[in-house]
Amino acid sequence: MPDGKPPEAWASLALSPPCAVVGLGGAGSEAVQDLVSLGIPGVRAFAINSDAKHLLRMGVEERILIGSRELRGRGSGGDRARVLRAAEEGREEILRRLAPFEIVFLLAGLGGGTGSALLPYLAAELRKTDALPVPVVFLPFQVELDTNQGRRENVEATIGELEEMGGLLLALANEKLRRFESLPIHRVFHVRNAYLHSLVSSLVDMVENPSQLNVDLASLKNHLREAGLSTLLVGEHHISEPERLVHQALSDSLLDYHLSDSPSALVHLDGGSNLTLRTLDRVLRTFRQRLGEPQHLVFGTRMRPEPRDVVRLTAVIGGLRPRSVRDALRSPTGAGTPLLAR
Numbered sequence: 001m002p003d004g005k006p007p008e009a010w011a012s013l014a015l016s017p018p019c020a021v022v023g024l025g026g027a028g029s030e031a032v033q034d035l036v037s038l039g040i041p042g043v044r045a046f047a048i049n050s051d052a053k054h055l056l057r058m059g060v061e062e063r064i065l066i067g068s069r070e071l072r073g074r075g076s077g078g079d080r081a082r083v084l085r086a087a088e089e090g091r092e093e094i095l096r097r098l099a100p101f102e103i104v105f106l107l108a109g110l111g112g113g114t115g116s117a118l119l120p121y122l123a124a125e126l127r128k129t130d131a132l133p134v135p136v137v138f139l140p141f142q143v144e145l146d147t148n149q150g151r152r153e154n155v156e157a158t159i160g161e162l163e164e165m166g167g168l169l170l171a172l173a174n175e176k177l178r179r180f181e182s183l184p185i186h187r188v189f190h191v192r193n194a195y196l197h198s199l200v201s202s203l204v205d206m207v208e209n210p211s212q213l214n215v216d217l218a219s220l221k222n223h224l225r226e227a228g229l230s231t232l233l234v235g236e237h238h239i240s241e242p243e244r245l246v247h248q249a250l251s252d253s254l255l256d257y258h259l260s261d262s263p264s265a266l267v268h269l270d271g272g273s274n275l276t277l278r279t280l281d282r283v284l285r286t287f288r289q290r291l292g293e294p295q296h297l298v299f300g301t302r303m304r305p306e307p308r309d310v311v312r313l314t315a316v317i318g319g320l321r322p323r324s325v326r327d328a329l330r331s332p333t334g335a336g337t338p339l340l341a342r
């Protein structure tokens, strides 16, 4: 044993869940609960709220109430300043519990107080540790933004802080769910959560499971350091049509983002033993065409022992246009329009 520790000491490190999904405030916690119901192996689930009643209802392993002195368990009623004071109260405990994870997804519905204020606060605090924070925000429906100036300002303030921080930012616009508007509301949110589930599982799988051309957490972090503001895309398609696979990942998305003139990409393919170099080449060529000759392109692959008809693509696209989400709030792309606007 090179470091002199008994096997149990490092075996427990390999077995403990490496990543966490953390719901902040009401909407964030409900989304985490839904992700748990879909099954997320290797990921520990947390709900953090200032609203004790809501927290009590959540079927999530780890629950943390913040600001029992400042807010007395009753939520913030949209008051970001009081949430920040509450966050200071709980700062040490939250960081003690979250900092040991490798990737920490922080989820919040923007527009209220608790999630909107906690998200940038915790992302900034976690960036000082070894954990990689990945903010996931749900943008309110357009009608909420148009009819409530205070809420819009709240949303823009949070997005502004996150965009300035850079790194990965997943912004899921409720407006893009309008294409499912004939479904009951909870089912519509479930569609969004199932999509988020595929993003979270793909990223965790990409960095946690070793592959032939490996993309591990260190290489992801290196890439993100250079890439500026970034987003994550996933796609799955039949192996015979690699071009469609890229097209699907780039267009069939509930995310809001806009590319700059010099995007970068980290591309990972997960397929069977029939995944050939030619398929990889066609995927990368298509990416280069669609992104307009990216400045920087890194790739990895994983081949399963058996042949597979379907290839899964996970891509971290960097170099998003600054203020891209804030601007999207002002001029929503709406349902069914191409998302790769420049």
Ligand SMILES: Nc1nc2c(ncn2[C@@H]2O[C@H](COP(=O)(O)OP(=O)(O)OP(=O)(O)O)[C@@H](O)[C@H]2O)c(=O)[nH]1
Binding pocket: 024, 025, 026, 027, 028, 030, 031, 050, 051, 075, 076, 077, 078, 079, 108, 109, 110, 111, 112, 113, 114, 115, 116, 138, 140, 144, 174, 189
């Ligand atoms: N309940 C719920 N709300 C959602 C969801 N997705 C987006 N939202 C929106 O999320 C926004 C924030 O609301 P909450 O999460 O209740 O606010 P909060 O963070 O708990 O903040 P306070 O209650 O003000 O302290 C609202 O605009 C909701 O409409 C969802 O899946 N469930």
Ligand SMILES: [Mg+2]
Binding pocket: 025, 026, 051, 054, 075, 076, 112, 114
């Ligand atoms: Mg609340």
